[in-house]
Structures are given as C-alpha cells and as structure tokens.
Amino acid sequence: MFRTDLKPIVAAAIGLVMYSMPLAADGDRMDELFDRLQRADDSRDAAQIEQEIQMEWRKSGSPAMDLLQKRGRDALERRDFDAAIEHFGALIDHAPDYAEGWHGRARAFFAKGHHGLAVADLERALALDPRQYEALFGLGVILEQLDRPGPAYDAFGLVLQLHPHHERAAAAIKRLDRGVNGVEL
Template sequence: MSMFRPDLKPIVAAAIGLVMYSMPLAAEGDRLDELFDRLEGAADSRDAAQIEREIRMEWRKSGSPAMDLLHKRGRTALEREDFDAAIEHFGALIDHAPDYAEGWHGRAKAFFAQGRHGLALADLERVLTLDPRQYEAIFGLGVILEQLDRPGPAYDAFGLVLRLHPHHERAAEAIKRLDRGVNGVEL
C-alpha cells in the first residue's frame, strides 16, 4: 500500500512569499501593524505575551456578532476535542464569512487534530492568503511539515514565525530541535 505524499514545495514557497512580500504592503497606522512593531521590539517574553494577547483579540474580530458566536462555538468544540462539531461550526463560519482568516485557521486545527493533514494544509494556505502575518498558522504549517518528514521546509516555517514573533517559544524550540538535521554539525 503506497502512501500519498503531496508535494509541499509550492505551499511552503507561497507561505514564505506571502509573509516576506506582503508585510511591507500593510496599511500604515493599522492596529495590527502597531502591535507587530511592538512585538518585534518586545524586551522580554512577558511583554511579548501581553502583545500576543492583543494580537489574538484583533484577529478574532470578525465584525459580526453572529460570526463571533460561530467562532466561539468552534473554539469551544476544539477545547472539548469534539473535532467534528468544530469542523461544522468553522465550516459554517467560512460559508458566511469566507474572508475571515480565523474561521479557516480554526478548521485547520480541527482537521489537523483528526490527522487530516491535506485538508489542514489547504485551510492554512487560505489563512496565509488572507493574513500573511498569522504566525500561528505558519507554526501549524511547520508542525505538519515536520510530521511529514520535511525538516528543511519545517525549519523555514518556524524561522518565519520567529521573524514575526521573536519570543515564540515553541518555534524557538522547534528551530533548536531541527537545526542539527537541517544545517549539519560544525567541525
């Protein structure tokens, strides 16, 4: 029995390209721009954690109470590990608000939890199309790539996370874990 292994190079290249080339195009004065500037210059992980909470609050703003309710229900289902219900709630959210990146991100998490990596990757690609700075989606991409035994692209994804969020502990740990295998050992 052969296992289907998708060619992830286009997805990784698209994610890297989106992050690298879209960041300068963001509108000046935007609240997220300010938060990302503060995150980049955060003195320590405690300051970064506060800024991260503010970024998450901005990401969660859908602009609609009905969409906020669907998002909350999806998150609650994820917390309960009721992944089928989470997929339903996030799917409804995506149907009604296809440009709301957090709906796609939530569904990607549920697909990943079910081991449905292809569907999770497709949703993560959509998240990054809508919001190239969504470092948690990039982190998720790195996790999937690492699980699919693609250490080089996973390392690159984790590096992008650290570029956006220099105090992201799990990305820093992943970089350390993958460094020797990707970059070899200095003699």
C-alpha cells in the same frame, strides 16, 4: 497515509509571508501591535502583546460570526473535532475573507489527521493574513510531522521573524537545526 508534494504549497505560503508583509493592510492597530511585539524586551511583555493581537484576530466584525467562531473554539477544547469543523466551515461559508475561520478549521483538520486539508486551510489563512504566525507555526508542525525538516525549519524561522519571543517556534528551530544545517567541523 496521505502523501502529497507540499513543496509548492510551502513555497507559496513562505512567499506570501515574505513578500506580502509590507502590503498587509490590517489597520493601524495591528501594525502598532506587531511593532511592539518586535520591540518586546522579554517573553512576558511579548505574551501580553500576543494576547492583544489574538483579541484583534478574533474580531470578525459580526456577532453571528463571533458566535460561530466561539462555538468552533469551544468544540476544539472539548476535542469534538467534527463539530469544530462544522462550526468553522459555517464561519468560512459566511465570512470567506476572515482568516481566523480558516485557521480554526485547519486546527480541527490537523487534530483529525487530515494534513492535506489542514495545509490547504492554513495556506488560505496566510493568504488572507500573512502575519498570522500561529497559522505559520501550524504549517511548520505539519511539515515536521511529514518528515520535511527543511521547509518546517523555514516556517518556524518565519514565525520568529514575526514574533521573536515565540517559544514553541524557537524550540522547534533548536530541535531541527542540526538536521537541517548539519554540524560545523
């Protein structure tokens, strides 16, 4: 089983998210969407805003890169993880500053059980887009699987700071809370 000291990687990822958010220059549209997500009244409103954010994330600015991304996503859905890694790898080669390529390849690496490679790609995705809460959620999932409940809890908490209605992150926080924070007497 692959083991590595993830503490510096997690600290760097959390630092990137915490200290880069005000500096993130995603444009007015993304700022407006994240503001709306923070103010969403319920999970239904949040889900609609989340779809808009994901549509914005998927805009690479190039039809060729959009095609590589679609092929990678399609391969993930078919559970053809090797093909997904190839498509997302090609996307990264041609658009190394596009966070979704890194996030997509991280998902494929994770599905194949390559946690170290997945963490490295998630770290790069978060460096490029500190508000990419799905990449941060993926990092939390990997940390939890590697029996690192404290850093996983922190990652899920950061997801909820970005997306207060993220149901899977809220469930993970609830699941990990007792083990991380103990029981109050």
